[in-house]
Amino acid sequence: MDASGTHGREGDAAAAKARTTVDPEEIARFSAIAAEWWDPRGKFRPLHKFNPVRLGYIRDAVCARFGRDPRAARPLEGLRIVDVGCGGGLLSEPLARMGATVVGIDAAERNVKTAAAHAAETGVDVDYRATTAEDLAASGETFDVVLALEVVEHVADVELFLEALAVLVRPGGMLFLATLNRTPKSFVFAIVGAEYVLRWLPRGTHDWRKFIRPSELAAGVRRTGLDVGDITGVTYNPVSDRFALAPRDLDVNYMMWAARG
Amino acid sequence: MNAKEHDIRVEVAVVGGGLAGLTLACALGTAGVEVAVIDRDPPESQMVEGFDGRTTAIAFGSARVLDGAGVWADVADEAGPILDIRVTDQNDPLFLHYDHRDVGDDPFGWIVENRVLRRALMRRLPQLPTVRHIAPVAVTGLHRDAGGVTVALADGRTVSARLVVGADGRKSLVREHAGIRTVGWSYGQHGIITCIEHAEPHGGVAVELFLPAGPFAMLPMAGNRTSIVWTERAELAAWYLKLPEHRFTAELRARVGDWLGDFKPVGVRAAYPLSLMHAERYTDQRLALISEASHAMHPIAGQGLNVGIRDVAALAEVVVDALRVGLDPGAADALDRYQRWRRVDTMTLLATTDALTRLFSNDIAPLAMARRLGMAAIDRLPPLKPVKKFFMRHAMGMVGELPRMVRGEAL
Numbered sequence: 001m002d003a004s005g006t007h008g009r010e011g012d013a014a015a016a017k018a019r020t021t022v023d024p025e026e027i028a029r030f031s032a033i034a035a036e037w038w039d040p041r042g043k044f045r046p047l048h049k050f051n052p053v054r055l056g057y058i059r060d061a062v063c064a065r066f067g068r069d070p071r072a073a074r075p076l077e078g079l080r081i082v083d084v085g086c087g088g089g090l091l092s093e094p095l096a097r098m099g100a101t102v103v104g105i106d107a108a109e110r111n112v113k114t115a116a117a118h119a120a121e122t123g124v125d126v127d128y129r130a131t132t133a134e135d136l137a138a139s140g141e142t143f144d145v146v147l148a149l150e151v152v153e154h155v156a157d158v159e160l161f162l163e164a165l166a167v168l169v170r171p172g173g174m175l176f177l178a179t180l181n182r183t184p185k186s187f188v189f190a191i192v193g194a195e196y197v198l199r200w201l202p203r204g205t206h207d208w209r210k211f212i213r214p215s216e217l218a219a220g221v222r223r224t225g226l227d228v229g230d231i232t233g234v235t236y237n238p239v240s241d242r243f244a245l246a247p248r249d250l251d252v253n254y255m256m257w258a259a260r261g
Numbered sequence: 262m263n264a265k266e267h268d269i270r271v272e273v274a275v276v277g278g279g280l281a282g283l284t285l286a287c288a289l290g291t292a293g294v295e296v297a298v299i300d301r302d303p304p305e306s307q308m309v310e311g312f313d314g315r316t317t318a319i320a321f322g323s324a325r326v327l328d329g330a331g332v333w334a335d336v337a338d339e340a341g342p343i344l345d346i347r348v349t350d351q352n353d354p355l356f357l358h359y360d361h362r363d364v365g366d367d368p369f370g371w372i373v374e375n376r377v378l379r380r381a382l383m384r385r386l387p388q389l390p391t392v393r394h395i396a397p398v399a400v401t402g403l404h405r406d407a408g409g410v411t412v413a414l415a416d417g418r419t420v421s422a423r424l425v426v427g428a429d430g431r432k433s434l435v436r437e438h439a440g441i442r443t444v445g446w447s448y449g450q451h452g453i454i455t456c457i458e459h460a461e462p463h464g465g466v467a468v469e470l471f472l473p474a475g476p477f478a479m480l481p482m483a484g485n486r487t488s489i490v491w492t493e494r495a496e497l498a499a500w501y502l503k504l505p506e507h508r509f510t511a512e513l514r515a516r517v518g519d520w521l522g523d524f525k526p527v528g529v530r531a532a533y534p535l536s537l538m539h540a541e542r543y544t545d546q547r548l549a550l551i552s553e554a555s556h557a558m559h560p561i562a563g564q565g566l567n568v569g570i571r572d573v574a575a576l577a578e579v580v581v582d583a584l585r586v587g588l589d590p591g592a593a594d595a596l597d598r599y600q601r602w603r604r605v606d607t608m609t610l611l612a613t614t615d616a617l618t619r620l621f622s623n624d625i626a627p628l629a630m631a632r633r634l635g636m637a638a639i640d641r642l643p644p645l646k647p648v649k650k651f652f653m654r655h656a657m658g659m660v661g662e663l664p665r666m667v668r669g670e671a672l
Binding site: 040041048049051052055056059070071073075093094095096097098121122240241242 | 601
């Protein structure tokens with residue numbers, strides 16, 4: 001796959017409706033590197049490194065709320081999950097393997113095609129759609145679990161986006177968010193460190209000014225009528241080269257979940 | 262054979278049905294992972310009644326792994342606990358003494374007959390619904406790509422998996438297939454193994470006696486039996502092996518001394534060359550090596566199978582952690598974690614056993630003096646001093662970032 005991604009921009013822009021949260025420049029940036037999604041040593045290395053810890057967090061919280069055994073072979077059997085901003089399917093596929101019925105949505109057609117091609121190769125059943133959270137919410141579909149991980153820092157209108165996510169959550173259901181805090185430390189680690197020093201991400205992947213403080217995000221979530229259940233930090237240990245949950249260190253990466261009723 | 266059986270689909274294919282491969286299959290099977298273990302030897306081999314002389318030192322941490330794999334309960338009654346370790350230099354009184362009570366109530370480890378271990382593993386396999394033991398059959402081909410692994414068997418069947426594990430020993434074909442090179446050297450020594458039945462109880466004492474030809478170990482088995490690992494220069498080992506029983510006993514007597522009373526050799530006598538081997542990598546695309554497929558060391562510290570069992574515990578944890586969150590157990594990042602986890606521990610032991618062998622297998626006066634003073638110095642440390650405790654915890658296999666199974670937790 002070529003890495004230019006420029007031809008995708010017009011199509012995506014046309015697909016986006018009048019009032020939208022999708023920032024066309026962001027889509028172009030991610031489409032350009034879509035082919036690299038599934039290489040754990042490639043450009044999406046940090047997401048692959050993130051994946052075990054965030055999947056574990058989701059699995060454990062969902063199992064606790066829905067009374068499932070997290071050690072079962074398919075602990076999420078029967079639950080409907082939507083993965084908003086699914087990218088290459090790094091979350092959607094594992095969640096489907098855990099037994100969930102997964103809809104993966106992404107505004108970038110190219111990401112959805114990449115994800116669907118990979119799922120076909122590995123024989124995992126995921127319903128990938130090129131759409132936005134707002135359009136899906138408008139259709140009336142609802143889910144037991146709604147995920148938007150590493151997405152809010154890329155959307156144009158956070159409040160509108162959170163409203164759309166909340167509409168997708170069924171009574172009793174959960175919403176998971178993960179993003180980057182707006183602190184001096186996150187500037188050093190997520191921008192200078194990840195994009196310039198380690199070169200884990202292409203320069204310009206993130207705009208620090210769009211990062212959101214946990215208090216701001218939690219307030220936004222509460223305004224939609226959901227109750228925040230937990231907020232945790234996720235920290236990187238360079239010695240073990242792994243990410244781990246750090247409930248008290250929200251300075252850079254953090255995750256939260258909220259629930260309806 | 263029906264069509265469904267022609268291609269066996271599992272998550273993990275283990276090539277090699279030795280102690281390490283079977284332990285991995287039991288550990289993964291206990292956690293509910295779909296596994297096929299492919300064994301060249303018939304299931305009944307090495308299980309004939311009657312002791313064949315081969316024993317293994319199972320460190321405390323390794324016993325926990327076997328327990329987590331559902332195997333230890335079937336071994337425990339026939340395992341001799343090691344309560345005391347004495348290291349001595351040609352009967353020099355300045356010996357190093359480790360008492361298990363200095364680190365708690367648990368023994369350092371146990372001496373177990375290989376036959377007993379294998380029997381327990383073979384009894385465990387049929388209790389695990391997700392484990393297939395395919396034996397006896399040879400592997401005729403291995404194909405790996407980004408999506409998975411296919412193992413071709415001599416009977417025409419294939420095993421498809423997301424990860425293939427080479428548990429096929431020192432001359433691993435899986436390692437060769439992946440083009441993973443090894444480094445190593447021979448010590449010019451052979452290990453003579455045998456066993457004695459003696460009149461006096463050994464009291465759970467393991468003795469490592471350093472002789473000019475190399476270490477001579479007495480390892481307490483269940484009952485009044487002691488396993489002998491006698492290191493000898495290669496050219497002499499064959500000669501000792503062929504001695505008539507009374508002369509062989511006399512040679513043993515000269516080394517064992519009087520502390521066990523009258524004794525007679527039981528089981529076979531065998532000798533095998535001692536060498537060090539280390540694979541340049543433990544992993545490749547959708548492939549991992551465990552135990553002697555990736556490393557072999559001098560038996561001086563009784564760590565051989567224990568390092569292999571720690572490989573099993575680490576790899577089982579990496580695989581289970583990936584599967585339980587829906588990730589690919591054969592993906593490069595999972596395998597990187599395994600290799601990174603095991604490399605430091607393995608290289609430390611390889612270097613330590615190599616240095617010990619070189620330090621002790623000689624008669625050079627300054628070295629002999631240095632090791633005597635060194636051992637005496639370590640021994641004079643009060644039992645709870647960190648250094649001595651560290652050595653003892655190492656003997657127990659309880660050092661480093663421990664896999665859950667080694668900590669005694671469920672996978």
